[in-house]
Amino acid sequence: MAATARRPDRGEARAALLTAGLRLFADQGYAATTTRQIAAEAGVSHALLRYHFSSKAGLREAVDEDVLGSFARSFATAREEGAGRGTLAEAGRAAALVFGADRGRRRYLRRVLVDGDERAAQLLGRLVRGAGRELDRLTADTGALPAESRRWAAYQVLFLVLGPLLLEPALEVVLGADPFEPATLADRSAANQHLLQHGLLPPHDD
């Protein structure tokens, strides 16, 4: 047992702080969370946070990297899996997989998007570009989108996907159920596909 585990709990406390920070930042927001709360949930002294992460902001950076990195990996694998297929159903299933995966990380993502600093803008920019590329793939065979749809198409798709994520806590109450529970998610995803293909309302003058 040379370097396998120098200490029985090597890195354990650090990971616990990271997990606690993730949960509390996601549920309450960064400003409303105290370092003592985090330490208490991790079961360590609040001074340890400073040792491992320098400061509260340092912990946030570490959590950011962890969560945003894990989402980037999810996207990458989802894209690889569905590569070449390029059907709407496939894209919907990939999106559901990515965003439905982990409640904690999903909620953290929501906080990042909503707290509205430059991290949010950066993330949103990546999401918009990703949605745009996906739309390009989907329309590769049938020709590009008409001009009047082109400008907002990626945003519209994104709003449909991100809406439940952004409103999750309130939506959970209104629905009376977890909006990302698999059956609900599949149902909503199907409805989104239907909307994107056929619209919602029958054509109508004016």
Place this chain on the structure above:
Amino acid sequence: MAATARRPDRGEARAALLTAGLRLFADQGYAATTTRQIAAEAGVSHALLRYHFSSKAGLREAVDEDVLGSFARSFATAREEGAGRGTLAEAGRAAALVFGADRGRRRYLRRVLVDGDERAAQLLGRLVRGAGRELDRLTADTGALPAESRRWAAYQVLFLVLGPLLLEPALEVVLGADPFEPATLADRSAANQHLLQHGLLPPHDD
């Protein structure tokens, strides 16, 4: 000059506190805003907040009532104006009018929806019911929505409308412009109408 103005600035400081609270709660969130910040922006002593509103929470209640009430009034008038018409374009114009009106109140609404307590659920519930009623009106002549659209239709419409509102700060950076600037808003509203009537993608097998 009997009861017209008992004091030259009667109610002025109270209104200033309300306005400052609205702006700061909207921009930073309730928890991250201090009573002293609010008082400083209003140009009064922080002790005055307590005099007029009992507590920080009391000020929030007053702002809530002000903002949510003003939106309810906006909805009511928008509905009256467009009464009987019942076209999608009319509904889109009304929604744009309501949500595009006042940047400060719009941002406050965003905070309420996002901070995710029971106020958010209550508001979201009202919005969902409102969107559902609007959809019923729009489909009154052409017959009800098909079953597979019916369940999520109101939510989809809401996500399209609320998406830009929820993501406003990040969206502003990504777009490089105010997402609720009139021309942009009109353009997006038209794109939403197009999506709802015709879909985004041409019909496609699978």
Place this chain on the structure above:
DNA sequence: CCTCTTCCTGTCCAACTGGACAGGGAACGT
């Protein structure tokens, strides 16, 4: 055996928080 590094804790601190409270000063009714 001793020492070093790593991880962790208890404890102190200055700054700030929301709130409490006594009092000041101006317009009002009398």
Place this chain on the structure above:
DNA sequence: ACGTTCCCTGTCCAGTTGGACAGGAAGAGG
């Protein structure tokens, strides 16, 4: 003239905040 009422302020307070720091436990390596 004078007390009353309404706004408003300065100032104090106990509690909490993020952070600083000295030291302690324990395995690693000599």
